[in-house]
Amino acid sequence: MNKEMAKAPPANMKQIMIQMVSSRCLSIAANMGIADTIGDTPYPINLLSEKLGVDENALFRLIRVLSTQGIFSIDEHQIISNTEISDYLKSDVTGSQRNFARMMGGSWMWKAFNSLEYSIETGKPAFSIAFPDSDNPFEYFKHDSPQDGRIFNHAMSDFSYSFDKPLVDAYDFSSMSHVVDLGGAEGCLLNAIKSEYPKVKTTLFDLPEVILQKQGTDTPVEFNLAGGDFFQKIEPIADCYTIKYVLHNWNDDACIKILENCRNVIKDNGRLLIMDMLIKEDEPQVFEKSLDIVMLLLLGAKERSAQEFEDLLAKAGFKINRVIPSKCPLSIIEAVPV
Ligand SMILES: C[S@@+](CC[C@H](N)C(=O)[O-])C[C@H]1O[C@@H](n2cnc3c(N)ncnc32)[C@H](O)[C@@H]1O
Structure with missing residues (x-):
């Protein structure tokens, strides 16, 4: 030695x-x-x-x-x-x-990590190696462990919702007439937009079951609701679509499909705002680059650089106008139809 x-x-x-x-x-x-x-x-x-x-x-x-x-x-x-x-x-x-700490230390997460080598060898998610009855964590939560699912949902909310205000502060929505939030879950981003820009029309687009839950609550909602599948068809037609903390859940082919469906409905002068963490190769980013491994392991998905988003957008008929940093870990990629 x-x-x-x-x-x-x-x-x-x-x-x-x-x-x-x-x-x-x-x-x-x-x-x-x-x-x-x-x-x-x-x-x-x-x-x-x-x-x-x-x-x-x-x-x-x-x-x-x-x-x-x-x-x-x-x-x-x-x-x-x-x-x-x-x-x-x-x-x-x-x-x-x-809840993020509970989720990261959850026994299901550790069990999935036992199979990480498979992901490294194949580039594929290892979740179903660890849990042969489930293709992904969402199926596992639904069928085997609703309690882990609840912790996961709370963890996502706690993590993601603190970013809404900084993101809205970083972007001027005043010229937008209608903002549709794709995969908007509870509608917290739209609430943040509404409180700054009360005149802007807003629509929450998410899976029908998520929208049904929203319709089932007593709390009045400030925005329109649209249930659908962004892999099939996006509605309604609007001049601004936001997609926050969603694309990192999907592999490249899936992202292109979502973006293409958005391209099909966005107005010619519209804006697509992708809000996601951006990988920067020249910065340490321990958290972001570690989360990227979690995305690979659980979903075969990834955290992306601005260049990787640009490549996906180009395939779906968009180009990047500008990349706007915010006072939270997410940046805003403003894309326009080409
Ligand atoms: C990681 S969450 C992000 C939620 C929210 N945008 C945020 O920033 O916290 C992903 C969201 O995408 C929604 N989603 C998943 N698949 C979908 C699909 N095929 N069509 C529409 N929404 C979908 C989920 O229901 C969930 O609300």
């Missing part, structure tokens, strides 16, 4: 190898609701373990490993407090990460 190499301990690499411990502990802490239990009042470890019904010493060690990364703090009397970071593990704070 090269002596120089042996002298330099690869601290970084050790950190990465052991990171799975923190990740799993974080998820367990989120599941147990430690941050919620502590709240704003520091909590002695013995009372905390009693309240949570777990072993005191093991709980202390779990919190200790998390505290090395600023998640919870422990004083010399073993009194535990929330920190600026662990506050985000509380359930009811804006931008809560609790």
Whole structure:
């Protein structure tokens, strides 16, 4: 072995190898609701373990490993407090990460990760290798584990909805007469648009079952509802389509199909706004590039660079007008029909 190499301990690499411990502990802490239990009042470890019904010493060690990364703090009397970071593990704070942490450490996610090698060997999703009865996580949630599905949906909402305002702040919708949000789920992006631009007409387009749920609630909705399948036909005709945090769920062929269907209905002078994370090869982007692996593993999908979006758009009859950064991890790609 090269002596120089042996002298330099690869601290970084050790950190990465052991990171799975923190990740799993974080998820367990989120599941147990430690941050919620502590709240704003520091909590002695013995009372905390009693309240949570777990072993005191093991709980202390779990919190200790998390505290090395600023998640919870422990004083010399073993009194535990929330920190600026662990506050985000509380359930009811804006931008809560609790469900995202629960999802990443969920047993289904770890089971899927056991098959990651298959994805690397083939470039295909490994989900159905790990779960032979399900093609993708959504089928698994539907048939086998609605509870994991609920955590997943909450995780997506918590993660994605905090981006709506920064995205709306980054784009001037005042000249648009009708905005249709494709795969808009609960309609939070449209609510954010409506509150800034009350005169703009808005329509939520999502799967019929999602729209039916929306129609079934007592809360009045501020926008029109359109149920459909964006692989079949997009409605209604409008001058602005937004598609936020959707294309990263699909492989290239599927994205082209969605974009082509949008091209079929968008007005000649219309704007298509793709809101997604953008991969930048010259930046570290640990989170984005890690999430890209999760997309490959679970769905055979990917996070994309602006260039990759440009290639997809060109195949569907669009070109990029400009790329607009925002004060959140998502950027806006403004595309126009060609
Ligand atoms: C990852 S969520 C994104 C939700 C939302 N845009 C956001 O930013 O949080 C993907 C959305 O696409 C919708 N969707 C999935 N397949 C669809 C299809 N074939 N046609 C229309 N909507 C679809 C889902 O119901 C879901 O609401």
